[in-house]
Amino acid sequence: MTPAQYNAMVRRYNAEVDRVNRANKAAVDKFNRERKAEIDAINRHNHKVVNDYNREVRRYNENAKAAVRKYNQAVTSHNNQVRQNRQALSRQIAALKAQTSTTRYVEVRNSAYDIYDQFERVEREAQHSSGVSDLLALSEQEAANSAKVAAVLVSDVPAEPEVLEDSGILEYLSGFSQDLCDRWKGAIFALNPANTDAARHFCTSVREIFTEILEKWAYNDDVIAADANCERTPNGTPSRRAKIRYLLKKKGADTPEMLGFVEKDNDDIIQLFGVFNEATHGAAGKHGFAKLLSIRQRVEGGIMFLAAVAL
Known part of the structure; x- marks a missing residue:
């Protein structure tokens, strides 16, 4: 070479x-470039995952804080309302007790005391029963309404007519039937100073409303099927007490305390029908239309309460 x-x-x-x-x-x-690109992609993904996670954590914390604030506001509002309602009830009872010297409408006054005692039992039971607790506010209102109408009736001072606010009873009754709405409209239509038969017409319509609520939402067959040993009327049909117990049981509120209160509330209102029916003669004729309107308010609240039990 x-x-x-x-x-x-x-x-x-x-x-x-x-x-x-x-x-x-x-x-x-090339390998380094591809490797770097892959690492950059992984880093970007990890960075996005971390950012998304942190953002979700912040969102969750903000929502949790908002939920807590909302809950606390609701609790505060509820507690304030409970205190106001309790104070209103206490004032009504105090006003009634301040008029013990009168001998008028003793049965009405004693009935209001009984309802107040029944409510205190319900209030204690509500701590152990969610079903009873759901009806507590309405029960408290019923006790206050009973004390209020009793104080108005036994008072020596003429009552001034109140401006009645819309209670929403027609909308309330629409949850049952148009027939109930029509009956209540008829009752109110009959209740005017020019109608000398106002009390009888009003009481008749109201009795029909109470009866229809119990009959329509506590069918005899259903009540008997739920408890074959339920209390019966002389005709063999379930009694009013049996129907009320049936409705309360469906709401998980069939305690002796709640049953006793609902029964007493109904009895208290039915007792007022006697007073109302005397509106055109005797002692009842001496009290004016303002007192009759207070009875109307009591009855209206009672209808809504029974409707709440049934729905």
Whole structure:
């Protein structure tokens, strides 16, 4: 091999080495670029995951704080309302007790005291029964209404007619039937100073409303099926007490305390019908239309309470 041939071979070898080195370097550079791109993608993904997680945590914490604030506001509002209602009930009872010297409407006054005692039993029971607790506010209102109408009736001071606010009773009764709405409209229509037979018409309509609520939402067959040994009337049909117990049981509120309160509340209202029916003669004729309107408010609340028990 001549020196020229050797030198040419060395040059070719070196050129091949350079090519291989360049190829290897290019492969390494490509690998590094791809690796870097992959790492960057992973880092971006991880960064997004972390940001999304932190954002979700912040959102959850904000929602949780908002929920807590809303709950606390609701609790505060509820507690304030409970205190106001309790204070109103206490004021009504105090006003009634302040008029113990009168001998008028003793039965009405004593009935209001009985309802108040029944309510205190319900209030204690509500701590152990969610079903009873759901009816507690309405029960408290009924006790206050009973005390209020009793205080108005026994008072020596002539009552001034109140501006009656819309209680929503028609919308309430629409949850039962249009017939109940029509009956209540008829009762209110009959109740005007020009109608000398207002009391009888009003009481008749209200009795029908109470009866229909119990008959329609506590069918005799259903009541008997739920308790074959339920109390019966002389005709063999379930009694009013049995129907009320049946409705309360469906709400998980059939405690002796709640049953006793609902029964007493009904009896208290029915007792007022006697007072109302005397509105055109005797002692009852001496009290004005304002007192009759207070009886109407008492009856209206009682209807809504019984409707709440039935629905």
